[in-house]
Amino acid sequence: MTPSTKPTPEHFELQREFFRIDAATVARIRKLKPRLMAYAAKTLETLFDHLASNPEVGDYFEISDNTRYLRDGMLAHCDLVFSARFDPKYYDAVDQMGLRHSKLDYPSHAYSSAYANLMAGLFRQGMETGPKLSAEDVAAITRVSIYDMELTIAAFFRHQLDKQAALYADTEKVRDMMTQQRLAS
Structure with a gap:
């Protein structure tokens, strides 16, 4: 599979x-979902406060x-993750999240650090x-959270590569047009 190839359902199954x-992990997550959603809501109240002072992403926050x-x-997204359905809706949501992150054009660590801080908040409250x-x-x-983060970051980079490939293709078209104009004159 090349970096810009979208994974198949079989590939996702192998990843899981x-x-x-x-099945036991999925059942455990689904049972924990109400608690995890309450923990996520509380953690998200202050999760982004420290990012406003970060020079790389502060302008957004x-x-x-x-x-x-x-x-x-x-x-x-937590609702989707903790539903542990791993169906096309979930995988499309992960891909769309990666696309949105890619469009913002912030470094990938901005997203993975937010995820790490969310997990830390979940664990702290759970203890x-x-x-x-x-x-x-x-x-x-x-397992479920790191899998989700992996998919999101992979989608982020796949969309970044797609943007670079499109830009390169456009650049080559312009070069070809300029070459054709030179040859015609």
């Missing part, structure tokens, strides 16, 4: 096996509507409130 996302849009989008998350819970959350 590699991440050890089996200085606008409260952008932060609200991103927070709402991440919460909606401090209600029944503590078990080792099996943490393993399931980690």
Whole structure:
């Protein structure tokens, strides 16, 4: 599979096996979903506060509507992730998230650090409130979350490569036109 080839359902199934996302993991995530969604909502209230002072992405987070849009989008995505359906709707959402990130043109670590901080918030709350998350819970959350992050970042880079290929193709067309004009004169 080349970097710009979209993965097939079979490829996704092999990836989930590699991440050890089996029926038991899916069932555990689905059972934990109500708690995880509450933890995500609380974590997302302050997740982006520190980014406003970051010179690479601060301009985006200085606008409260952008932060609200991103927070709402991440919460909606958490709903998909913790539903653990891994169906075409989920994979399309991951691809669209990668495309949106690619269009913003921020470095990939801006996205993976937000994800890491979201996971840290989930784990912190899971250890401090209600029944503590078990080792099996943490393993399931980690597998599903890192798998989701991998897919999103892969989509980000695939869209970046597609943009570069389109730009290169356009550049070559202009060069060909200029060459043809020179030869005609």
